[in-house]
Amino acid sequence: xxxxxxxxxxxxxxxxxxxxxxxxxxxxxxxxxxxxxxxxxxxxxxxxxxxxxxxxxxxxxxxxxxxxxxxxxxxxxxxxxxxxxxxxxxxxxxxxxxxxxxxxxxxxxxxxxxxxxxxxxxxxxxxxxxxxxxxxxxxxxxxxxxxxxxxxxxxxxxxxxxxxxxxxxxxxxxxxxxxxxxxxxxxxxxxxxxxxxxxxxxxxxxxxxxxxxxxxxxxxxxxxxxxxxxxxxxxxxxxxxxxxxxxxxxxxxxxxxxxxxxxxxxxxxxxxxxxxxxxxxxxxxxxxxxxxxxxxxxxxxxxxxxxxxxxxxxxxxxxxxxxxxxxxxxxxxxxxxxxxxxxxxxxxxxxxxxxxxxxxxxxxxxxxxxxxxxxxxxxxxxxxxxxxxxxxxxxxxxxxxxxxxxxxxxxxxxxxxxxxxxxxxxxxxxxxxxxxxxxxxxxxxxxxxxxxxxxxxxxxxxxxxxxxxxxxxxxxxxxxxxxxxxxxxxxxxxxxxxxxxxxxxxxxxxxxxxxxxxxxxxxxxxxxxxxxxxxxxxxxxxxxxxxxxxxxxxxxxxxxxxxxxxxxxxxxxxxxxx
Amino acid sequence: xxxxxxxxxxxxxxxxxxxxxxxxxxxxxxxxxxxxxxxxxxxxxxxxxxxxxxxxxxxxxxxxxxxxxxxxxxxxxxxxxxxxxxxxxxxxxxxxxxxxxxxxxxxxxxxxxxxxxxxxxxxxxxxxxxxxxxxxxxxxxxxxxxxxxxxxxxxxxxxxxxxxx
Numbered sequence: 140x141x142x143x144x145x146x147x148x149x150x151x152x153x154x155x156x157x158x159x160x161x162x163x164x165x166x167x168x169x170x171x172x173x174x175x176x177x178x179x180x181x182x183x184x185x186x187x188x189x190x191x192x193x194x195x196x197x198x199x200x201x202x203x204x205x206x207x208x209x210x211x212x213x214x215x216x217x218x219x220x221x222x223x224x225x226x227x228x229x230x231x232x233x234x235x236x237x238x239x240x241x242x243x244x245x246x247x248x249x250x251x252x253x254x255x256x257x258x259x260x261x262x263x264x265x266x267x268x269x270x271x272x273x274x275x276x277x278x279x280x281x282x283x284x285x286x287x288x289x290x291x292x293x294x295x296x297x298x299x300x301x302x303x304x305x306x307x308x309x310x311x312x313x314x315x316x317x318x319x320x321x322x323x324x325x326x327x328x329x330x331x332x333x334x335x336x337x338x339x340x341x342x343x344x345x346x347x348x349x350x351x352x353x354x355x356x357x358x359x360x361x362x363x364x365x366x367x368x369x370x371x372x373x374x375x376x377x378x379x380x381x382x383x384x385x386x387x388x389x390x391x392x393x394x395x396x397x398x399x400x401x402x403x404x405x406x407x408x409x410x411x412x413x414x415x416x417x418x419x420x421x422x423x424x425x426x427x428x429x430x431x432x433x434x435x436x437x438x439x440x441x442x443x444x445x446x447x448x449x450x451x452x453x454x455x456x457x458x459x460x461x462x463x464x465x466x467x468x469x470x471x472x473x474x475x476x477x478x479x480x481x482x483x484x485x486x487x488x489x490x491x492x493x494x495x496x497x498x499x500x501x502x503x504x505x506x507x508x509x510x511x512x513x514x515x516x517x518x519x520x521x522x523x524x525x526x527x528x529x530x531x532x533x534x535x536x537x538x539x540x541x542x543x544x545x546x547x548x549x550x551x552x553x554x555x556x557x558x559x560x561x562x563x564x565x566x567x568x569x570x571x572x573x574x575x576x577x578x579x580x581x582x583x584x585x586x587x588x589x590x591x592x593x594x595x596x597x598x599x600x601x602x603x604x605x606x607x608x609x610x611x612x613x614x615x616x617x618x619x620x621x622x623x624x625x626x627x628x629x630x631x632x633x634x635x636x637x638x639x640x641x642x643x644x645x646x647x648x649x650x651x652x653x654x655x656x657x658x659x660x661x662x663x664x665x666x667x668x669x670x671x672x673x674x675x676x677x678x679x680x681x682x683x684x685x686x687x688x689x690x691x692x693x694x695x696x697x698x699x700x701x702x703x704x705x706x707x708x709x710x711x712x713x714x715x716x717x
Numbered sequence: 718x719x720x721x722x723x724x725x726x727x728x729x730x731x732x733x734x735x736x737x738x739x740x741x742x743x744x745x746x747x748x749x750x751x752x753x754x755x756x757x758x759x760x761x762x763x764x765x766x767x768x769x770x771x772x773x774x775x776x777x778x779x780x781x782x783x784x785x786x787x788x789x790x791x792x793x794x795x796x797x798x799x800x801x802x803x804x805x806x807x808x809x810x811x812x813x814x815x816x817x818x819x820x821x822x823x824x825x826x827x828x829x830x831x832x833x834x835x836x837x838x839x840x841x842x843x844x845x846x847x848x849x850x851x852x853x854x855x856x857x858x859x860x861x862x863x864x865x866x867x868x869x870x871x872x873x874x875x876x877x878x879x880x881x882x
Contacts, residue, residue: 304780310789314719320785321767
């Protein structure tokens with residue numbers, strides 16, 4: 140690597156020639172505050188928080204975009220720099236809704252932290268006119284409160300990175316607001332509900348639409364049987380909300396917390412994931428054998444499904460008809476479980492905890508009501524679960540490790556890795572290969588499709604058939620791949636798409652980490668590692684060996700892909716406009 | 718000021734549609750095509766309603782939000798149609814101190830529309846503009862190419878009457 144020598148605050152450092160002043164300074168252990176900077180997503184030098192003095196430069200420079208060069212002398216903490224940062228904050232505060240005490244992001248707000256760090260002592264120094272407080276709660280999954288917006292554009296970049304780009308900066312100067320074209324509401328545009336904007340937001344301008352209250356009401360209603368299911372990724376992220384290192388698996392404490400919150404049964408969505416594999420593998424084999432529509436594309440990720448419906452309506456038939464693991468688990472709770480336990484499905488309240496905001500949209504889709512009532516009644520995010528735990532003042536880190544309820548809490552390693560990009564494909568291959576070969580295969584780790592690379596491709600020989608697979612995460616990558624599939628440039632049999640970059644572990648409902656943490660750690664890799672390690676120590680690692688799942692097919696569903704399975708576990712899609 | 722969005726129905730002639738199609742075809746695939754496309758479209762239609770911006774977005778394969786973002790950033794782009802007679806009141810410093818704001822108030826009252834709007838019958842539209850360099854005549858307004866200066870609010874009725882017929 141080419142290196143250059145620069146001086147920061149009078150000391151010499153050797154730094155990579157391609158780094159920015161910000162990267163070089165952080166490498167040297169000198170932090171420079173930022174607001175609009177979000178590594179690899181938003182590097183535009185807009186907010187002017189990271190200003191530094193550079194010897195010979197006419198004015199202060201934005202460290203996040205200023206490249207280093209040989210002999211450069213940088214000063215990060217001069218009175219001029221300090222004064223500039225302070226004034227930038229005071230100006231931001233002049234149009235900011237400063238009701239911090241009741242803000243969802245209080246304690247985890249980058250603006251709040253900077254004001255504290257920089258010693259802001261008068262939040263009303265530039266008090267004056269306030270722009271109109273635009274507010275959008277038109278969807279089931281998101282709330283935008285522009286009175287908390289600092290116009291950093293991180294959400295806009297996140298949306299563009301997802302090839303969706305339905306939000307942007309409208310008007311100019313004092314009138315600038317983040318919003319949709321022609322001031323449409325979010326439910327009128329082709330938003331896919333991924334929530335990447337939410338986890339990019341440094342303040343409280345963007346939050347998920349909360350479903351905590353109806354869940355608490357259901358728990359407190361003695362007539363309701365409240366069942367909760369938890370997605371694999373939640374256990375790999377929830378600990379962050381309680382100060383644990385990124386990538387800590389907190390499955391046991393999480394189950395204990397859910398019981399103490401008052402849920403009657405605590406189930407694992409991983410069970411639904413195993414079910415998805417059975418159905419998806421059998422659908423895939425069926426498509427291959429009968430000349431059905433290929434490539435088959437996974438349908439577990441509701442953000443991806445909505446994207447496909449809006450942007451590739453001609454390809455919705457390529458989507459697997461399988462419901463997502465959340466919906467399969469929900470459907471089986473209100474059918475099989477309800478029958479077995481003799482509970483009226485109408486009295487069951489089915490709650491899911493998801494790393495995802497699009498799940499809030501998915502629960503209200505058509506053909507997601509196997510028992511004539513919605514498969515899932517409320518979907519809450521990992522963050523909302525953390526909020527519920529905090530509200531009840533549970534000492535999360537001191538809770539004992541407990542196990543899921545047996546009825547639908549037995550899972551496999553295959554179901555566990557659903558949370559990471561490549562996981563669904565690997566789980567499906569573990570099962571499909573066994574079924575097609577007609578024997579137990581020992582080699583079950585498909586390393587070619589693991590990792591956070593944008594696109595992974597592989598060809599596997601399964602029972603004499605060449606199966607070409609592709610795995611993508613992040614909709615920009617999915618968009619590029621699908622264009623190639625559409626044009627015939629690329630041919631596959633089976634494609635796994637996850638909406639969020641890196642998969643569900645980086646979902647829009649996961650704990651929000653500040654930009655400084657994003658710059659230092661690869662969140663998606665660390666969280667995914669927790670899932671793969673969990674898979675490794677499982678005694679059962681293939682979906683078709685899940686004992687409860689076998690029981691469910693024997694007692695209730697019949698054959699995978701059979702009539703009952705179809706009624707309960709499969710769904711339909713629609714074509715939507717762009 | 719935030720750009721006003723027209724609520725009037727969009728009327729498009731086949732000639733206009735054809736012209737816009739040709740513009741889009743000519744710009745397709747070029748970097749920075751949104752700005753020139755919007756300029757041409759405004760020449761063709763007089764303003765940039767949703768239907769026109771959507772056509773540009775789809776034609777150039779850029780997000781609609783991006784097109785809208787550009788159209789609301791630059792002051793020369795308008796999202797409301799111009800009337801047959803476009804009344805433009807100068808709000809430059811000289812006109813302003815000579816009471817141009819009172820002229821606008823009168824026009825709002827007489828026409829029943831706000832600045833950046835057009836009357837239902839398509840006859841009059843109203844805007845407040847920057848200095849047009851006729852400070853010696855302050856306060857001044859224009860109706861299409863006609864210039865009226867040294868005005869008081871009582872003059873407004875007579876001026877509008879000339880075009881109302």
